[in-house]
Amino acid sequence: MKDVQSQPDHRNIAIDKVGVKNIRHPVTVLDRANGTQQTVANINMYVDLPHLYKGTHMSRFIEVLSEHSNNINLRNIPGILEEMKKRLDAACAHIEVEFPYFIKKAAPVSSAQGLMEYNVAFRGSVNGEGLDLVVEMRVPVTTLCPCSREISEHGAHNQRGMVKLAVRFKRFFWIEDLIQLVEESASSDVFSLLKREDEKYVTERAYEHPMFVEDVVREVARKLEDDPNIVWFSVDSENFESIHNHSAYAFIERDKRSAQA
Amino acid sequence: MKDVQSQPDHRNIAIDKVGVKNIRHPVTVLDRANGTQQTVANINMYVDLPHLYKGTHMSRFIEVLSEHSNNINLRNIPGILEEMKKRLDAACAHIEVEFPYFIKKAAPVSSAQGLMEYNVAFRGSVNGEGLDLVVEMRVPVTTLCPCSREISEHGAHNQRGMVKLAVRFKRFFWIEDLIQLVEESASSDVFSLLKREDEKYVTERAYEHPMFVEDVVREVARKLEDDPNIVWFSVDSENFESIHNHSAYAFIERDKRSAQA
Amino acid sequence: MKDVQSQPDHRNIAIDKVGVKNIRHPVTVLDRANGTQQTVANINMYVDLPHLYKGTHMSRFIEVLSEHSNNINLRNIPGILEEMKKRLDAACAHIEVEFPYFIKKAAPVSSAQGLMEYNVAFRGSVNGEGLDLVVEMRVPVTTLCPCSREISEHGAHNQRGMVKLAVRFKRFFWIEDLIQLVEESASSDVFSLLKREDEKYVTERAYEHPMFVEDVVREVARKLEDDPNIVWFSVDSENFESIHNHSAYAFIERDKRSAQA
């Protein structure tokens, strides 16, 4: 049968990324507490295509994924990217793996345990200039408005917020540590299971630590600027305001590599 | 050209609903303050198909929609359904029209004005037994937890909630009235624009009116049970909890027609 | 500390459902090929609340979930519902568990293997009248338009469709069997991995089996009407039309219990 994809293309236009998008697949990832964790990922895989070929071979992406899904982590993504380059005969390769990640977390007073869900993504690329690897995580938090607290007789509006942190780094790290760093940068962290004594604790803690979205991203930024393992980061915080039907939002990006030049 | 859809089908299976789904279309709806309002709807249109026909004629739904989109309201949906029956040669017809609806709303102290968005749906059906028409609306509110307030030294966790109300009714009514009824059944209503004096007001109002999701649906139910124009309703309330990463939820459905029997 | 939820409520309004919604949690489900499968579910859990209590105890739902998440299947959902009733002191209990389910599937000619994702949901309720258990699955398929094929010189428009099947049943069954029944009711089934010889096969198979959305739901209905284990079903098919920006849709529901009366 004719290999249409391998036929020449005469438009002289190289393609930056071509591949498969929105594949759902079970994956096994590293877990600091338990060694490994099985979860379900949403995956995109792309390579570049030189101007002289008509198309790429889509089924080969799925073959690479099948062979590696039982072990997806920061240490072996470079190897997966190299294999994509080889199997697809490409100069560049890109992979994005997004998955819910669960951590057992004890309530602050009763120590009752529940599983918290965080969304994590690995985004890796290789090209002629080397490897680029970004780890991203979404961490739900509580924020309590400093203005509302200051001007009101009693109470203060508060709400769930979602903090998205993305980092580039020098050496392997545990996402558990960065999740904790974010949770400690809000009015309170969020739990899946709270007994009454815990609810009292988190209510009072949030009231005693009022924070704007601006404060949350600044706290995260302050800590990451001091972390020598982090060479670049972006952090945003979105508050699902309890008094509005829209969100409050703040964003900071810092590239410590260019700053050091 | 052959009309494949009109060919006979020998499986002897009638189809309950067949038609077009997820059409986006501009529509003009009634607006109490301004006469009419232009918005963008998501629309589903179906008819039944007797067992002896192979298929329906999908393009006719779009033709009916085009002719009526400049005037979609509770009073003329029965006529649209009759026209669908006629054009599609069907015994039953169904239409669902969902759209964002905007109401100008003044902040409680400053009277600064902003537009609030509510999601509204009309769901109409005709069959041999007559017309069935349901109006549904989603109203964002603030809820403040009575338990958290009671047990904490200061403050109380609060959050945005979404109340979904669906009603069957006797006579035309303004959705503005039911939206207001829902907003008055929560710890506070929600605004798009609040100045500092307004923020103080809504913070204190919510603190003074603590409500569980259970309280919100009960308040709405209590008022609708007393409204003679409403013959059936369902109301649910979903709190996007500020201290959890999941929702609290409550639901009540009442059919006053069967109760009266 | 005061138990606000257990305080009396004087509005005299019972609540149909109250509980927790949109919890994400890892679960282990049965898998015909491998014994069990680990996946990630979206879960809702509700009970009823008698008119004389102010609120329910939300944390108890999470406790029940934690104890049972390592084994969620058709056989033990009744036990989970009974435990919810007991722990929450309720007369009715409801649970909804939705999860991606993966089945290894061989390409039709090359036999190359890939994992197919299907969405599955268990919806269980107990009340005074007993247990109600519905299993729902979403199965992607290919449909090729009979009208387009009939009237065109060559080719025929085709597209991905999604079939949603829900069933009530007498005895335990494997979802693998109903998924296969749906896949055999379309122009072709869908695969995650196809080599060139497979692509030729599925293209030709679809062309030789043209089907409207109407045909798909009728084929599924015809087979389920003959299955004595199925006492009720609903099936819908949504075609993401390749020639339109909206969907074609068909729906059939049959209650064989009432028909037998």
Next chain:
Amino acid sequence: MKDVQSQPDHRNIAIDKVGVKNIRHPVTVLDRANGTQQTVANINMYVDLPHLYKGTHMSRFIEVLSEHSNNINLRNIPGILEEMKKRLDAACAHIEVEFPYFIKKAAPVSSAQGLMEYNVAFRGSVNGEGLDLVVEMRVPVTTLCPCSREISEHGAHNQRGMVKLAVRFKRFFWIEDLIQLVEESASSDVFSLLKREDEKYVTERAYEHPMFVEDVVREVARKLEDDPNIVWFSVDSENFESIHNHSAYAFIERDKRSAQA
């Protein structure tokens, strides 16, 4: 009342973007055929915040939006951004406005008319270096697989695809022109209303113009490279494959400004 937002912050961290996100608001945009078009937008508005201020004043964004929503277009976004800078006392301002845009389109043979929906976004920023304005549009198309056609006895798998095109440009242009350019770069364009003679036409046209996702982005790129008004573009194409449960994807980005240097 104390202005908490205007208080000094001592962490010495400037914030790149702070503001409001996911506001839904009616807007009036330009329409080549009808002068103007009323639609409903999703809007984000941000400014920067110097390191010495604690917070921004969120309500002012809503005020600016209210004053300008009746006229949002490429020509006046720079003025809106300047007003945001002034009212928020900021050095940088960003606005994102996304909305469904409807164009009346005649079927290719019958000339029957229907409204097609396209998603359009304006993304504007001003900072010390000047204005940056990006226009983005999502255009649904049909793609028919060249490989499937080549190797199969009859037929070829085809599907709906979504092309996303973003451009930077020198002078005002009509989005209608770029939408048409994209539609002419696929196997066929997509319609909301087709009679039988039209369905024959689009089926045959697609069969005669087989295109991979790679071909679609190359065709768009080839035309935009020749358009002197476009100084930068990115185009991606996502095929919702009819034979898979995932998408095929291709992406090209070109900066003609750097190329000319």
